[in-house]
Every structure is written in structure tokens, then in C-alpha cells.
Amino acid sequence: MLAARVIMDQGVEVEGVNFFTGFCVEGHTHAIREKKRIKPKRNNALWVAEQLGIKLHIIDVIEEYKDVLLNPKHGYGANLNPCLDCKVFMVKKAVALGLTGEGGFMTRHSFDFIITGEVIGQRPMSQRKDTMPVIASESGADDLLLRPLCARLLPATRPEREGWVDREALYDFNGRNRKPQIALARSLGFSDWSQPAGGCCFLTDIQYSAKLADLWEARGSREYELDDVMLLKVGRHIRPAPHFKLIVGRELGENRYLEGYRNTFTSLYPTSHNGPLCLIDGEPTAADLILAARVLARYSQGKTSDSVTVHIDRLDGTSEELAVVPLPAQEIQQSWHVGA
Amino acid sequence: MSALESLDARGLLCPLPVIRTQDRIKNLQPGELLEVVATDPGTMQDIPAWCRVHGHELVTEETVDNESGEGLVYRFEIRVNA
Ligand code: SF4
Numbered sequence: 001m002l003a004a005r006v007i008m009d010q011g012v013e014v015e016g017v018n019f020f021t022g023f024c025v026e027g028h029t030h031a032i033r034e035k036k037r038i039k040p041k042r043n044n045a046l047w048v049a050e051q052l053g054i055k056l057h058i059i060d061v062i063e064e065y066k067d068v069l070l071n072p073k074h075g076y077g078a079n080l081n082p083c084l085d086c087k088v089f090m091v092k093k094a095v096a097l098g099l100t101g102e103g104g105f106m107t108r109h110s111f112d113f114i115i116t117g118e119v120i121g122q123r124p125m126s127q128r129k130d131t132m133p134v135i136a137s138e139s140g141a142d143d144l145l146l147r148p149l150c151a152r153l154l155p156a157t158r159p160e161r162e163g164w165v166d167r168e169a170l171y172d173f174n175g176r177n178r179k180p181q182i183a184l185a186r187s188l189g190f191s192d193w194s195q196p197a198g199g200c201c202f203l204t205d206i207q208y209s210a211k212l213a214d215l216w217e218a219r220g221s222r223e224y225e226l227d228d229v230m231l232l233k234v235g236r237h238i239r240p241a242p243h244f245k246l247i248v249g250r251e252l253g254e255n256r257y258l259e260g261y262r263n264t265f266t267s268l269y270p271t272s273h274n275g276p277l278c279l280i281d282g283e284p285t286a287a288d289l290i291l292a293a294r295v296l297a298r299y300s301q302g303k304t305s306d307s308v309t310v311h312i313d314r315l316d317g318t319s320e321e322l323a324v325v326p327l328p329a330q331e332i333q334q335s336w337h338v339g340a
Numbered sequence: 341m342s343a344l345e346s347l348d349a350r351g352l353l354c355p356l357p358v359i360r361t362q363d364r365i366k367n368l369q370p371g372e373l374l375e376v377v378a379t380d381p382g383t384m385q386d387i388p389a390w391c392r393v394h395g396h397e398l399v400t401e402e403t404v405d406n407e408s409g410e411g412l413v414y415r416f417e418i419r420v421n422a
Contacts, residue, residue, distance in 0.1 A: 018355075020355050020356070020359060024355075042386070042389070043385070046389040046390055046393060050392060050393055054393075055393060055394055056390075056393055058355050058359050058390075060359045230353065257353075260351050
């Protein structure tokens with residue numbers, strides 16, 4: 001946001017591009033969970049574009065991103081976040097969009113250069129002085145990649161050398177201290193300026209990464225679909241055995257979201273008491289389903305009752321009602337909770 | 341006036357409804373109308389914001405209670421800008 005504004009203030013026309021990998025924190029989590037919605041739900045990138053008065057193109061890169069996540073040349077960060085490869089990919093994609101005009105990008109003028117809001121030293125993996133040139137060269141943007149917020153600490157890029165922008169009016173922000181950026185934001189008149197200090201996607205989240213690793217291990221393959229990665233953001237994931245796990249809704253919004261998957265998963269819900277919806281991922285046996293029903297009963301309002309009736313819809317179209325005793329809390333082993 | 345084109349974004353979570361809308365509008369002519377139906381409440385914020393950012397006119401914005409028990413459906417009509 002700041003980088004764009006700094007460049008716009010130099011009279012350069014800017015358009016924004018935002019990539020949707022499926023792991024982005026923005027949007028759906030807010031949409032799924034109903035509680036704790038303190039701030040109004042909004043797409044942050046769109047909001048920023050509106051504040052700046054620029055166009056924003058949101059690009060679906062779900063498929064292409066799989067290769068970035070599964071085969072990162074530069075490896076992972078603290079969790080399953082392939083930040084450096086991810087940045088290279090995104091800048092490369094931005095170059096391609098600017099050149100081809102795909103997605104209606106930069107329709108009125110062809111693009112001259114690319115800017116990012118990176119700051120040296122702000123993120124351990126991808127925003128280091130030695131990785132900045134890696135992003136520029138591997139993406140093919142080379143010296144058309146300008147980082148207005150730390151440009152003065154980096155060699156002059158073509159936009160600076162050619163005088164398209166004034167290098168002297170760019171910044172030399174460095175490190176994790178965000179005070180200079182906050183001061184700049186204030187001076188530019190942004191009152192509601194917030195950017196996540198952590199990562200921009202779920203892959204930097206330790207619990208999320210644990211669920212993803214668990215899914216890959218259980219399947220014996222690292223293939224994934226959008227639905228898989230979306231479901232990892234929802235509900236409690238409980239794996240009593242390697243071949244199946246339960247996804248139990250934690251509140252109304254999650255239950256409603258899980259409803260949408262009832263024709264692709266075996267599903268369970270209590271009928272004698274109020275309680276969540278549960279999906280079963282994997283290949284449960286009849287005994288496994290009884291166990292699942294007992295676990296689910298533990299999360300229903302009948303958790304202290306002697307008997308809870310659970311309705312089961314199987315994928316083959318058959319269904320049944322089971323009366324079960326809720327599993328005692330101490331029998332739900334800590335190790336069953338994936339990523340918790 | 342009825343919408344010429346319709347986009348079913350039900351079941352999709354943001355930002356996918358916005359991405360699909362953006363992709364559809366790319367192939368429409370200025371002045372044409374696109375109807376978008378979605379179930380993610382986030383679209384109530386995101387679709388209007390996206391229209392404002394791109395200068396498209398949001399002609400209709402309504403919440404319909406779906407009889408089939410699917411819950412609320414959000415319906416938009418967007419006129420492509422010139
Ligand atoms: S945190 Fe950001 S840079 Fe890192 S992998 Fe996620 S989207 Fe990419």
C-alpha cells in the first residue's frame with residue numbers, strides 16, 4: 001500500500017495485482033467463522049486498492065501454485081511456507097500479466113516496471129538483502145523490479161537510472177522495526193493502515209502446516225485440491241487412526257460450510273441433541289464409524305448424557321442412526337488432534 | 341431489465357466469486373449486464389468494492405432467502421463500464 005502510494009505520488013500510474021493461491025488468509029476464514037468478527041469482513045487487497053484509487057486484479061493461481069508449494073527450489077521457511085519461491089513466482093506472473101495484458105491488466109498502457117512493498121530484513125526468508133536479487137533475476141523482472149520502501153539500500157534499478165522515478169524520494173527502510181513505515185503511513189494520511197506482521201498465508205501457520213503435513217502423510221501423496229486446503233482451515237481435525245479423520249465443525253458458520261461437502265464425504269450429526277456436523281475423510285470401517293459417532297457425541301450438547309443418537313450418511317447413499325455413549329474426554333487422545 | 345449473462349458463484353468463498361466475476365466481465369461489452377449469485381456473505385462487501393475499484397455500475401444488490409433451505413443467497417447485477 002505504501003509502496004504504491006509513494007510511486008503514485010511521483011506521477012506514475014499504478015495497478016495492483018493480488019494472487020489467490022488457496023492458502024491466503026484473506027477472505028474465506030472470515031467468511032466461515034462467525035464468532036470473533038470484530039472488524040468488518042472485507043478483502044484487504046480490494047480495500048487497499050480503493051483507498052489508493054487504483055485498479056486491482058485478483059488472479060487465481062491455485063493450479064500453478066501447487067508446483068511452487070510441492071517443489072520449492074529454495075525450500076521452506078519455518079513451516080510449509082515456500083516464501084522465496086512464492087515471491088519469485090508472483091513477480092514472474094506479474095511480468096507475464098503486464099506483458100500479455102491477460103486479465104485486462106494494464107490495458108491502457110503497457111507496463112513499464114513492477115513494484116513490491118518488500119522491506120529488507122522484514123521477513124526472515126524472502127526479504128533479505130541477499131534474496132532480493134534472487135527474486136529479481138529468477139522472476140525475469142531483473143532491474144525492472146523496484147522496491148520503493150528500501151530502494152535506497154539496493155542498487156539503482158532501471159526506473160531509477162532512467163529517471164522514471166526519483167530515487168532520492170524513495171526510502172531506505174530496513175529490519176523488523178515498523179515505526180518508520182507507520183510514520184510514513186501517517187504522513188500520507190492513512191489512518192487505518194495495517195498490514196500483517198507475520199506471513200500473508202496459512203502456510204506460515206504452524207497448526208495449519210501440521211494439518212497439511214498430516215493430510216499428505218495419510219494419503220501417501222502430496223497431491224491436493226482446493227477443497228482439501230480449504231477444509232484444513234475449518235473445524236477440529238481429529239485422527240484416531242491413520243486411515244481416517246474427523247472434521248468437526250466448531251460453530252454454526254463452520255457447520256454450514258461443511259454442509260457443502262456432504263455429498264463428497266461420509267457425514268455424521270447428532271439427532272437427539274444439538275451438535276456439530278462432522279465429515280469423515282478416509283475409509284472408515286463400521287467400527288471406525290461407531291468410534292467417530294462417539295467422538296462427535298462428545299462435542300454435542302449431549303456430551304454428559306448416557307446416550308446420543310447420531311445420524312450417519314455414507315457415500316454409497318445408505319444411512320443409519322446409531323445410539324452411542326459419548327466417548328469420555330480422557331479417551332480422546334491428545335495425539336488425535338491434528339495441528340493442535 | 342433482465343441480465344444478459346448470469347454467473348453462478350454459489351458455494352464459492354471469497355475471493356473466488358470476485359475472480360469469477362472479473363473473468364466473466366473481461367469478455368463482456370461495455371453496457372452489458374451480468375447477474376452474479378453467490379452464497380458467501382463476504383460477497384456483499386467484495387463485489388461492490390470490486391465494482392467501485394473498476395468503475396462498473398452495481399445496478400442491483402439483494403439478499404434472497406432461498407426456499408430450499410440453502411440459506412441466504414446474494415444476488416448482484418453489474419453493468420459493465422464503458
Ligand atoms: S507467506 Fe506470503 S510469501 Fe510466504 S508462501 Fe505465503 S503467500 Fe508466499
